[in-house]
Amino acid sequence: MNNPLLDPAGLPRFSEIRPEHVGPALDTLLGEARAALERAVGPEVPPDYDALSAVLDVATERLGRAWGAVSHLEHVADTPELRAAYNANLPRVTEFYTALGADERLYAKIKAVATGPGAAALAPPRQRALANALRDFVLGGAELQGQAKARFQQIQQRCADLAQTYSEHVLDATDRWLLYVDEARLAGVPDDVREAACAAAAAEGREGARLTLRAPCYQPLMQYAHDRVLREQLHRAYATRASDLGEPALDNSAPMRELLELRAEQARLLGQASYAHLSLVPKMADSPAQVLGFLRDLARRARPHAERDLAELRDYAAAELGIADLQPWDLAYASERLKQARYSFSDQEVRQYLTEPRVLEGLLRIVETVFEVAIRPDHAPTWHPDVRFYRIERGGELLAQFYLDPYARAGKRAGAWMDDVRGRWRRPDAGLQTPVAHLVCNFTPPVAGRPALLTHDDLITLLHEFGHGLHHMLTRVDDLGVAGIAGVEWDAVELPSQFMENYGWEWDVIRRLSAHADSGQPLPRALFDKMLAAKNFQSGLQMLRQVEFALFDMRLHLEPDAPARITALADEVRDEVSVVPRAPYNRYPHAFSHIFAGGYSAGYYSYKWAEVLSADAWAAFEEAGVFDPDTGRRYRREILETGGSRPAIDNFRAFRGREPAVDALLRHQGMA
Ligand code: ZN
Numbered sequence: 001m002n003n004p005l006l007d008p009a010g011l012p013r014f015s016e017i018r019p020e021h022v023g024p025a026l027d028t029l030l031g032e033a034r035a036a037l038e039r040a041v042g043p044e045v046p047p048d049y050d051a052l053s054a055v056l057d058v059a060t061e062r063l064g065r066a067w068g069a070v071s072h073l074e075h076v077a078d079t080p081e082l083r084a085a086y087n088a089n090l091p092r093v094t095e096f097y098t099a100l101g102a103d104e105r106l107y108a109k110i111k112a113v114a115t116g117p118g119a120a121a122l123a124p125p126r127q128r129a130l131a132n133a134l135r136d137f138v139l140g141g142a143e144l145q146g147q148a149k150a151r152f153q154q155i156q157q158r159c160a161d162l163a164q165t166y167s168e169h170v171l172d173a174t175d176r177w178l179l180y181v182d183e184a185r186l187a188g189v190p191d192d193v194r195e196a197a198c199a200a201a202a203a204e205g206r207e208g209a210r211l212t213l214r215a216p217c218y219q220p221l222m223q224y225a226h227d228r229v230l231r232e233q234l235h236r237a238y239a240t241r242a243s244d245l246g247e248p249a250l251d252n253s254a255p256m257r258e259l260l261e262l263r264a265e266q267a268r269l270l271g272q273a274s275y276a277h278l279s280l281v282p283k284m285a286d287s288p289a290q291v292l293g294f295l296r297d298l299a300r301r302a303r304p305h306a307e308r309d310l311a312e313l314r315d316y317a318a319a320e321l322g323i324a325d326l327q328p329w330d331l332a333y334a335s336e337r338l339k340q341a342r343y344s345f346s347d348q349e350v351r352q353y354l355t356e357p358r359v360l361e362g363l364l365r366i367v368e369t370v371f372e373v374a375i376r377p378d379h380a381p382t383w384h385p386d387v388r389f390y391r392i393e394r395g396g397e398l399l400a401q402f403y404l405d406p407y408a409r410a411g412k413r414a415g416a417w418m419d420d421v422r423g424r425w426r427r428p429d430a431g432l433q434t435p436v437a438h439l440v441c442n443f444t445p446p447v448a449g450r451p452a453l454l455t456h457d458d459l460i461t462l463l464h465e466f467g468h469g470l471h472h473m474l475t476r477v478d479d480l481g482v483a484g485i486a487g488v489e490w491d492a493v494e495l496p497s498q499f500m501e502n503y504g505w506e507w508d509v510i511r512r513l514s515a516h517a518d519s520g521q522p523l524p525r526a527l528f529d530k531m532l533a534a535k536n537f538q539s540g541l542q543m544l545r546q547v548e549f550a551l552f553d554m555r556l557h558l559e560p561d562a563p564a565r566i567t568a569l570a571d572e573v574r575d576e577v578s579v580v581p582r583a584p585y586n587r588y589p590h591a592f593s594h595i596f597a598g599g600y601s602a603g604y605y606s607y608k609w610a611e612v613l614s615a616d617a618w619a620a621f622e623e624a625g626v627f628d629p630d631t632g633r634r635y636r637r638e639i640l641e642t643g644g645s646r647p648a649i650d651n652f653r654a655f656r657g658r659e660p661a662v663d664a665l666l667r668h669q670g671m672a
Contacts, residue, residue, distance in 0.1 A: 305540030467500030487644025
């Protein structure tokens with residue numbers, strides 16, 4: 001049998017994997033994993049870390065690695081045949097992992113390992129891996145008995161259904177709203193948006209333009225349309241989507257209330273005071289009170305800056321736009337005009353200086369300098385000729401390898417991401433397995449004879465994904481469950497990625513990374529200064545907006561009476577935090593999918609939380625020099641190399657010698 005997905009050794013044979021390999025490979029691998037689980041929970045495997053790992057981890061890791069290769073190809077080299085094979089097999093893979101996470105016999109076995117005679121002698125990373133595994137079982141309801149257990153499972157199912165209903169309402173409310181207007185009313189709107197709206201009307205045999213609430217239409221209209229009455233109409237429609245002020249069949253009020261009540265009940269069943277408390281159990285933040293204090297501190301410190309931002313906007317709107325009473329539907333419009341007036345430069349202008357070979361070369365040299373490694377091209381089978389493959393070494397020792405898939409193309413999913421191919425692991429059945437990562441971007445490909453040109457956003461994206469990649473690849477932990485990004489708390493996982501973004505805002509770095517495609521000249525300093533100023537445009541207002549959402553989310557999942565007063569609570573939080581005018585009809589909670597239908601319930605704060613950590617870590621480099629090898633070594637050892645083997649707060653303290661502080665973030669955003 002020559003199924004490349006069943007090759008247990010080495011790197012995935014990407015160039016040989018065909019859709020017809022998927023089903024048979026999963027028959028084998030799922031069969032082996034199920035058999036391994038049966039063996040692992042039986043009497044022949046003693047309650048010993050290595051014995052359990054040798055049976056269960058070896059089989060599940062092999063399954064995970066093969067399925068990872070399939071889903072990676074489905075993301076970056078999709079074909080109808082591959083998608084069909086992926087979709088046909090996804091349910092049984094999901095089903096296996098769900099059953100694994102709820103297997104009571106396995107829970108008992110892991111508990112026996114954690115409390116057995118050898119447990120105290122286990123190295124701290126292994127103890128942490130065990131503790132995480134037990135915690136996840138408990139949060140999945142493994143300790144519940146009888147009626148409580150049945151009720152817990154019932155709640156989980158009902159919550160999944162309600163979240164689905166909620167999303168469908170938001171989607172339908174967004175899709176069903178349409179407005180047909182004369183093209184003349186779109187004055188100010190960019191040509192491509194206007195043309196698309198007119199083409200949509202023409203396709204229905206109508207005159208004029210067809211407007212929708214979908215982002216590619218709604219956002220540019222709110223930013224650019226001179227027609228104030230039109231903006232108000234769009235704003236009202238958008239802000240009342242899926243609410244009591246919209247179409248009754250799509251009102252999310254009842255699903256929201258039920259979801260919040262069920263989440264609170266779920267938390268009580270697990271012995272937690274609220275869903276907010278439950279959400280924080282596996283996270284870095286200690287308690288809802290700590291998060292509330294953190295958010296309120298940010299709000300207090302950003303407020304004067306936000307007030308100044310708003311005063312400037314009001315003055316500009318009155319003097320230049322003839323808008324004397326700034327309304328909610330004017331904010332995006334007036335802001336865009338003010339931004340244009342102050343910092344006009346084009347992405348196209350910047351792109352001419354950011355040629356891909358030079359940027360990539362410069363980025364690799366930075367990583368080599370700061371983290372004391374050598375990065376060289378390497379060879380491996382890939383899925384497309386544009387894909388590159390590299391190895392990372394230190395003193396001749398192979399640390400890790402990575403694929404870089406830079407360009408957009410047909411069959412490749414949009415966006416950018418880091419994914420693991422395999423994790424670092426001192427295998428019970430072989431030697432040391434070094435980590436391998438995917439770095440995937442969607443840059444505009446080069447045109448014949450010229451290098452690819454990156455926007456500054458592209459550069460920041462590349463740095464961000466590199467940060468995730470280094471977190472995964474520079475680990476020195478030998479236990480799969482806590483090596484690299486595995487086991488890192490969810491609200492700390494963006495620290496290394498956002499940290500790396502800072503290099504894209506350093507003049508010293510940009511000077512070296514840039515070279516004009518024709519002249520070879522570095523990016524002019526004056527242009528860079530404009531970019532920097534534009535980055536911090538209205539940072540006070542933006543900070544308060546994010547804090548408002550995060551505070552609302554936390555209180556919503558913390559306060560017992562919140563389910564019955566969602567809109568009132570949203571108003572209360574707005575009155576506490578916000579400085580901008582707000583329409584009384586605003587029902588943003590009814591379309592806040594992050595917290596009602598995504599994974600961010602009682603977790604929206606984590607955006608700001610991780611930003612504070614990364615900014616404060618970066619400040620250590622600003623103090624010592626952004627290429628300082630000593631600081632780089634400390635950061636590497638205490639944060640990247642330890643990863644999930646230690647609580648994130650311990651990693652941070654070990655690096656910084658103190659608790660995280662918000663000052664650096666405020667300073668970086670011009671709010672010092
Ligand atoms: Zn990220």
